[in-house]
Amino acid sequence: MKTLLSGAEIFIEGRIVKKDILIDDGVVVSLSEPTSVKAEDSSVCVIDYSGKYIFPGFVDVHVHFREPGFLYKEDIATGSAAAAAGGYTHVCTMPNLNPVPDSIENMNEELKAIHEKAVVKVYPYASITKGEKGEELVDFEEMTEYFEMLNDSTEGEPGAADGIMLAGFSDDGTGVEDNGYMKEAMERVAAIGGIISAHCETKSLMGGKNIHDGVAARKLGMKGISSESEWSMIKRDIELSKETGCRYHVCHVSTKESIELIRQAKAQGVDITCETGPHYLLLSDKDLLEALEYEEAKASGYTGKYTGSVLESAKYGIGRFKMNPPLRSEDDRLALIEALKDGTLDMIATDHAPHSLEEKNKGLDGPMGVTGLECAFKVLYTGLVKTGVITLEKLVTMMSVAPAERFGINHGDKGISVGMPADLTVYDLDCESVIDPDTFKTKGRFTPFDGWKVCGSCIATFVDGKKTETSPCED
Numbered sequence: 001m002k003t004l005l006s007g008a009e010i011f012i013e014g015r016i017v018k019k020d021i022l023i024d025d026g027v028v029v030s031l032s033e034p035t036s037v038k039a040e041d042s043s044v045c046v047i048d049y050s051g052k053y054i055f056p057g058f059v060d061v062h063v064h065f066r067e068p069g070f071l072y073k074e075d076i077a078t079g080s081a082a083a084a085a086g087g088y089t090h091v092c093t094m095p096n097l098n099p100v101p102d103s104i105e106n107m108n109e110e111l112k113a114i115h116e117k118a119v120v121k122v123y124p125y126a127s128i129t130k131g132e133k134g135e136e137l138v139d140f141e142e143m144t145e146y147f148e149m150l151n152d153s154t155e156g157e158p159g160a161a162d163g164i165m166l167a168g169f170s171d172d173g174t175g176v177e178d179n180g181y182m183k184e185a186m187e188r189v190a191a192i193g194g195i196i197s198a199h200c201e202t203k204s205l206m207g208g209k210n211i212h213d214g215v216a217a218r219k220l221g222m223k224g225i226s227s228e229s230e231w232s233m234i235k236r237d238i239e240l241s242k243e244t245g246c247r248y249h250v251c252h253v254s255t256k257e258s259i260e261l262i263r264q265a266k267a268q269g270v271d272i273t274c275e276t277g278p279h280y281l282l283l284s285d286k287d288l289l290e291a292l293e294y295e296e297a298k299a300s301g302y303t304g305k306y307t308g309s310v311l312e313s314a315k316y317g318i319g320r321f322k323m324n325p326p327l328r329s330e331d332d333r334l335a336l337i338e339a340l341k342d343g344t345l346d347m348i349a350t351d352h353a354p355h356s357l358e359e360k361n362k363g364l365d366g367p368m369g370v371t372g373l374e375c376a377f378k379v380l381y382t383g384l385v386k387t388g389v390i391t392l393e394k395l396v397t398m399m400s401v402a403p404a405e406r407f408g409i410n411h412g413d414k415g416i417s418v419g420m421p422a423d424l425t426v427y428d429l430d431c432e433s434v435i436d437p438d439t440f441k442t443k444g445r446f447t448p449f450d451g452w453k454v455c456g457s458c459i460a461t462f463v464d465g466k467k468t469e470t471s472p473c474e475d
């Protein structure tokens with residue numbers, strides 16, 4: 001049966017126009033003037049989305065679904081349900097798992113879980129080094145060939161017939177410190193046309209281990225994480241990418257120095273792209289400092305100054321501000337906004353990294369990582385589009401078109417287009433709500449946007465034309 005998504009404003013070639021979308025057998029087969037197809041045709045199921053927006057489904061090239069190995073934090077079912085609820089149709093899962101997908105045998109464990117449980121398209125990364133230990137490289141060639149084989153076959157191994165693809169290679173969670181290994185990795189990945197997504201972190205330059213070396217660390221008398229720990233490795237990798245020609249992508253850029261290095265590398269023609277997360281664009285360690293002051297006020301019994309504030313509406317503790325890299329200074333945040341505007345930043349990825357309540361309740365002593373998928377678009381739309389910092393078209397490009405292009409994901413031509421798989425998301429941009437982690441599908445409850453008043457609600461996500469979980473606007 002054909003489905004007609006009717007009456008919405010839709011994203012085509014970087015613009016938003018009013019068109020109807022006809023889906024047949026999981027594929028977008030036509031884009032037509034509104035109401036040109038009538039419901040009299042009983043072979044067409046018409047869904048009225050008047051007043052709503054339809055975007056190509058969002059693509060997050062950086063998530064942690066914790067399966068196999070850490071199912072108490074998240075699993076493929078809950079992670080992918082969270083993705084669908086946020087409007088994501090494609091996510092790339094990082095390999096800090098147990099076992100680490102560093103061989104075909106280990107990769108098959110993750111592929112099996114994806115095959116059985118995923119409700120959106122989940123594309124795994126393989127690690128760069130065995131066990132992400134930085135001591136021995138994986139067999140890049142064998143891994144790449146294996147995925148090519150899966151794509152060609154229709155049965156047998158888990159992943160076959162799912163249209164699965166390898167996202168790329170990453171040791172996310174840790175940096176590849178050894179220059180020689182990183183160089184060889186880039187040479188070999190360049191030779192097979194792959195991509196390396198690098199978590200840049202030089203351990204010896206970290207300084208602290210919890211939060212940025214800035215205003216909040218000083219208040220706590222805590223040693224902070226230096227910016228250099230990030231940009232020093234980006235600097236090295238830019239040189240290696242230049243030398244080897246490897247397609248290179250920097251994960252979660254958070255400092256102004258990193259941005260400047262990437263800006264210069266791009267000007268020199270290096271094959272480099274980068275992502276940042278919603279929290280680095282919208283928050284800084286000033287917000288963490290304020291939250292610490294609020295906690296202090298609460299403990300002393302007087303919170304008058306904070307009545308009705310976001311801090312007061314948040315349900316969960318200070319651990320919601322702890323992630324890696326940490327929230328940086330306000331200057332860093334402003335540099336990221338400039339980079340967003342001038343094209344130095346290529347895409348937004350959430351680094352969705354859930355942990356258990358017990359772990360995150362340890363506050364700044366708990367593990368690094370926060371959830372992201374279910375509120376990313378809402379907070380970015382509210383914080384950057386409604387305030388006039390960027391256009392809606394730019395935001396959709398950063399969350400969907402750009403990551404799909406860079407990672408070779410089949411996702412239309414610069415927006416919704418005829419012939420693409422019907423991987424779409426439908427948003428009501430007028431719907432207002434408060435971010436409430438207790439309504440999340442993810443197992444994680446900690447997000448720095450806890451308690452935020454936001455605009456926009458994902459009312460449906462289509463994967464291959466099939467409607468997945470929806471979260472209707474409650475007004």
Ligand SMILES: [Zn+2]
Nearest residue numbers: 172173199251
């Ligand atoms: Zn990372």
